[in-house]
Amino acid sequence: MSSGWTREQMAARAARDIPDGAYVNLGIGIPELVARFVPEGREFIYHTENGMLGMGPPPGDDDRDLDLMNAGKKYVTALPGSAYFHHADSFSMIRGGHIDVCVLGTMQVAANGDIANWSTGAPDAIPAVGGAMDLVQGVKNIFVITQHTTRTGDAKLVERCTYPLTGAGVVSRIFTDLAVVNVTPDGFRVAELAPGIAFDEVQEKTGTTIAPPQ
Amino acid sequence: MSSGWTREQMAARAARDIPDGAYVNLGIGIPELVARFVPEGREFIYHTENGMLGMGPPPGDDDRDLDLMNAGKKYVTALPGSAYFHHADSFSMIRGGHIDVCVLGTMQVAANGDIANWSTGAPDAIPAVGGAMDLVQGVKNIFVITQHTTRTGDAKLVERCTYPLTGAGVVSRIFTDLAVVNVTPDGFRVAELAPGIAFDEVQEKTGTTIAPPQ
């Protein structure tokens, strides 16, 4: 079994592709780790869709405000220069193309940029979409951080999503434990392999053809 | 020549028909005088479409702020409890039906409630509409204050407007120097005659059939 990147390394690798001064929205899970790996000399401003720019790290137990949450409903802090606003303004930032990068987790992502990360489509599942569909349509660059396969070894990078879509043709780049993968007009292409990972392993664990690094 | 109501009396009469606690938008001209005749025991809150609730009277020369204007671009003051907001919020108040009464001047008003107060339609006129069309569509009650006829004696209350419309079927009540006139499903009806004014004179100076007081 190969090693590849850890969750932290995946997040750090994604952070390297975010330019200085970017307005960034981080999804729940591994994407949240991106905030811990901002490259030296850069500053990102974090947007949380429940109504804040300038979100800071979690508070200590003694200085938390129960009203100050992020979109994952975790307590957060406000950095100097932050701003609060209501939901219509917050989603204007998203829908209006003002957020530069959104980093999301996913269940599946397809070679045509489709993403499925909100519902398994199971008959007894309670549908719950939150802001995911707004984010994938509105944010300029949609990055995905995900393990290359599910826990049971199924491919998450697939030819076509079998789960219900969150958005069609929206993902531009994927950061997995094995590789950085670009979504191109011709499908998946490996941009960079994790240390010690061979291209053949990436192809084997991908549910469709993936092009090697150029 | 009959006397009828003065401009101030017309404004005072209109003010009597505005309920306590109403949110009110006053047009330029005679409508502005309404603010000087709020009946005892009532309070109106004035909205100005350029972005303020709680507008107060004109300032003295020494305490004016050049940035604090009303929609007629005159300097005003802010009363305690006022609020500033941007134009989209201001016209949400208008379009969304949150303003109770708008009092407008007019060039013509028709028996079906049509109003024409933004353009003569002259070929060389520069069209300028401002917020008039938003107000007549959005505010719950559209009152008109106007002289019953033009300076040259032409009727301003007409069967159908000949000037381009500001809005169709929107006016509910008209306050002239001669009478208070309701716009009913059957057309104009005098609700009240000014002191010393006979109904026949009102009919004579109206450009269409007007029903007498009930």
Place this chain on the structure above:
Amino acid sequence: MIDKQVPTVAQALADIPDGATVMIGGFGASGSPIELIHGLIDQGATDLTVINNNTGNGEVGLAALIGNGQVSRMICSFPRSSQSRVFPKLYREGRIQLEVVPQGTLAERIRAAGAGIPAFYTPTTVGTILAEGKEQREIDGRTYVMEPWLKADFALVKCESADPLGNLTFNKTARNFSPLMCMAATTTIVQTKRLVARGDIDPEHVVTPGIFVNRVVEVPNPVHEDTLIADGRSYP
């Protein structure tokens, strides 16, 4: 002098009828008007359609209102959460209806109702099952879906400070949907932590102007949903 203050929560809520559509502010626990929601449980109106981003947590607040059988329909973006048990049970038993609306579309539909905009176009949901059955059109080469405004009979909202005219400020991210819901409801009922005098709120800092507010009730020490849940509380 205009004074929108109402002395008690019970009086503020008295006229909410069965079958009403009620918007409830808050995003999860943040900004949730717990005292007003519990007051609505005491009041007893049933067959309610409730609009909120979520469906409540634990057995207090919105979850308790749902658990008490007063809600026949939820309109929300995210009905699941880690501590949401009441809604899922009723939903799986077919005892409550659900309309799922993406969060941004939900916010914009509520704002549209307040702004007199009966419908608008958005790219959100295009290409997904949530766009099925919705009118779509191409504008400038991109496909959009049409979404209608979303109105309510009542809005129940929590704020930080309010004056007698109904001018409001909020606390941090507790602001969320509340200013929009104040715009979109026929009758907006606000619980405020502090009732201040007219003029005490700087007109530059007013978040919700009083024109959007009908009743204000002071609740000086509001409970917080997270605290109630941590304490294992339920209501009633």
Place this chain on the structure above:
Amino acid sequence: MIDKQVPTVAQALADIPDGATVMIGGFGASGSPIELIHGLIDQGATDLTVINNNTGNGEVGLAALIGNGQVSRMICSFPRSSQSRVFPKLYREGRIQLEVVPQGTLAERIRAAGAGIPAFYTPTTVGTILAEGKEQREIDGRTYVMEPWLKADFALVKCESADPLGNLTFNKTARNFSPLMCMAATTTIVQTKRLVARGDIDPEHVVTPGIFVNRVVEVPNPVHEDTLIADGRSYP
């Protein structure tokens, strides 16, 4: 550290090309960014489409920009005013185009552009000549017209205080269209009376969050259009 400050008006405006669409904040004289407008006169870009509620007064500010022949098209709600002479003359000579948009529709179209809403429905103009040629539809028994978003390449805006991240506050009714224009332009350029440190603006009081702002230039003692006109000034 992010710092959107630009040292001079000239540098802030340097890249505005001929043919650009430029939103200019202000309602009449209130909130008009006179130094930025005069900077644009110095800069010299021509064939501009300008979006503003009015068309300027006297021979300063927007009226001077128009008078200098740099504007080929105005989009506004009210091109007339008591001291507006420059625009009417050019308009009657057929040397400038005009699109008249009702004030509320103008505001909402600008907001829609910033909010990613390509079109919406409004009752404003229904039954009038301004609705001619526009798509209309009935919704819930009432007729509405469809209006498209209104975008710009640049916005020129005046504010009261700004921090290096571009968070803005305004002064009283000088706020008017400016926060909307900040949202709707590709590049937003702000002149601020006071440049304050990061954190000096309470996050609850920010009117325009910095995400909508690209460049900030400090103009500590801005002139006011009304004062210039009263003094009989002209520009250049």
